Amino acid sequence: MAKFVSLEEAVALIPDGATIMCGGFMGCGNAHKIIDALSKSGKGNFTLISNDASQPGGPLGEDYYGVAKLVHNGQISHLIATHVGLNPEVAVRMHDGSMKVDLIPQGSLAEMIRAGGAGLGGVLTPTGVGTIVEDNKDFVLGKVTVDGREYLHMRPLRADVAIICGHKIDKAGNVWYKGTTRNFSLPMATAADLVIAEADEVVEIGEIAPENVHTYGVFVDYVVDGGKA
Known part of the structure; x- marks a missing residue:
């Protein structure tokens, strides 16, 4: 309580x-x-x-x-x-x-926080692929290809x-x-x-x-x- x-x-x-x-x-x-x-x-x-x-x-x-x-x-x-x-x-x-x-893109930030709360290893999102978002290595862990489509692997966030x-x-x-x-x-x-x-x-x-x-x-x-x- x-x-x-x-x-x-x-x-x-x-x-x-x-x-x-x-x-x-x-x-x-x-x-x-x-x-x-x-x-x-x-x-x-x-x-x-x-x-x-x-x-x-x-x-x-x-x-x-x-x-x-x-x-x-x-x-x-x-x-x-x-x-x-x-x-x-x-x-x-x-x-x-x-x-x-x-x-960070708004939806990505919300999902990164959700992933941090759920104990997940991050979130995959197509948002930001091919843009300067990719350059932020503090938050982008890499790229993953799923069914021929590229996704950014965004790290989970906690506070x-x-x-x-x-x-x-x-x-x-x-x-x-x-x-x-x-x-x-x-x-x-x-x-x-x-x-x-x-x-x-x-x-x-x-x-x-x-x-x-x-x-x-x-x-x-x-x-x-x-x-x-």
């Missing part, structure tokens, strides 16, 4: 230099309160695995939205993502050498910590995501040594119907009650 912790306790669980997975898409679905607390922690040198780097402005007028705070503060030394065009600071930091950036956010999380750590906010969080919750979930709302066990549980509590180590944080 997941243990409920404060924001401060959650941030204390994340060490300097950690590889962190963050669910969400352009900030939607980020665990905003945990990320905000982490941005103020003084910790850094993180490797961030996320779909993107969010964007400088948020929907409520925030200066930096979600993981964009970590980028702005220089806390990310290595970003592994699928697209970064809406956050100009990524390009600046990439070109000045303060942040390494690896761009030290996954930070996810659920709209409703029960007291056993079972998670229900609202709408598309589930993106990337499902495989990320299986592919990290430590999973910290932020709840928009904490509910009693049984209030989430079993068939509506998206991430099972067995995968969640700690929960922050974001509604009270």
Whole structure:
């Protein structure tokens, strides 16, 4: 059963230099309160695995939205993502050498995380064959031909910590995501040594119907009650 912790306790669980997975898409679905607390922690040198780097402005007028705070503060030394065009600071930091950036096709990244969570040796995909994707030897293990078609063998991805956010999380750590906010969080919750979930709302066990549980509590180590944080 997941243990409920404060924001401060959650941030204390994340060490300097950690590889962190963050669910969400352009900030939607980020665990905003945990990320905000982490941005103020003084910790850094993180490797961030996320779909993107969010964007400088948020929907409520925030200066930096979600993981964009970590980028702005220089806390990310290595970003592994699928697209970064809406956050100009990524390009600046990439070109000045303060942040390494690896761009991976979106579907491939999701499958690489899924493979890491499932204990598989990677994933075969035709995406990127014959393109510069092939040149990234940190993530492309080689080529495989199946039935006459070439595939890239992409390595599995895991992290030290996954930070996810659920709209409703029960007291056993079972998670229900609202709408598309589930993106990337499902495989990320299986592919990290430590999973910290932020709840928009904490509910009693049984209030989430079993068939509506998206991430099972067995995968969640700690929960922050974001509604009270």
